[in-house]
Amino acid sequence: MKSFLLAFVLLALASSLASAFDPSPLQDFCVAVDDPLHGVFVNGKFCKDPKLAKSGDFYFSVKMPGDTNNPVGSNVCAVNVDQIPGLNTLGISAARIDFAPYGQNPPHTHPRATEILVVLEGTLLVGFVTSNPNNTLVSKVLNKGDVFVFPIGLIHFQFNIGKTNAVAFAGLSSQNPGVITIANAVFGSDPAIDPGFLAKAFQLDKKVVEDLQKKSWMDSN
Template sequence: MKGVKFLVAFVVLALASSFAFASDPSPLQDFCVALDDHYKNGVFVNGKFCKDPKLVTPDNFFFPGLNNPKNTSNPVGSTVKNVNVVQIPGLNTLGISLARIDYMPYGQNPPHIHPRASEILFVQEGTLYVGFVTSIPDNRVFTKVLNKGDVFVFPIGLIHFQFNIGKTNAVAFASLSSQNPGVITIANAVFGSNPPINPDVLASAFQLDQNVVKSLQAKFWWDNN
């Protein structure tokens, strides 16, 4: 009987362990440089075909020019330059990516989420007011004013934002815990969806007049990514 109990306990622990690691297994190779097109003899890993290791070059792990300022003359006053697996194929299976965010004075990176990544933000220049909102039940807001050299963390999947409260341009760099973190800008997704969400739904959800909802849906929602 003791042997049976031990076996059951062992199976339960083994299953728990397999579930815990099933979603994000460690890579079993040094790298898997991603290929955009189908590769007849390639290995399909994490949604990408791997390049033949013998054909991999240093350029597969390289991206230039992230020191160059980006144009921020747009409705939100910011521009995000993403460096993920699309820009650096060698990031495939490594679980990391990078972004540069430029802000004009009083520009913002509007409230958004990354469905597949946590983010750590480093301010290189300027003064940013940043924050994130927790989930139900309290929707608590955590905010902080960041100056040059400061760092702030945004947990995975939570709504967060950055706002340049200074009178000069600001620059920040973000590291994210996914090769392809994704981004959903809240206002764009809700009021700029394609096709539009039924105005009755949004009027009820936001407790707004339907004409206000239709006006918001008619706006051009700027994607700063």
């Protein structure tokens, strides 16, 4: 029985570790293609013959600023496996984030990735909130050249507190990290979550919840 329990615990631990990150590649690269007739299905994507890979499979440009003329005043240009097919199975991705003055990247999470952020221009207030029961805010003001890390799965944000535009680049530990913008998910779900339930969950008046659900929740990611 002791041996069985030990084996079970080790198996559970191994499974949790294996599911926490993208699987390790078993070849140099596996360029993603949307062509099941001429590819092999690996890790959610079909892969082209490595002999047919070209430089464009590993390239994408983010030199142009994103359009920040929107309600949140920011624009996230994702650079994941959908933009660079050669990222498939490599377990990383990136993003360029542009901020208008006082623009923000609203509270959100990446369910499959830790994020590391470097500020290229401007001044950002950034932070994340730890999990229950403490819900501790870990926050810092970042200037040009500063770097900050957001642990996997935790709610985090960035806010341009300066009077000029700001630019940051993020690296993420998944080829497809995913993003869940909290307000969008809670108040902009389709179909809508019962407003009476949300009113009780957030300790709000039901009419406030109904008003929030009527808003157009913009996704900058």
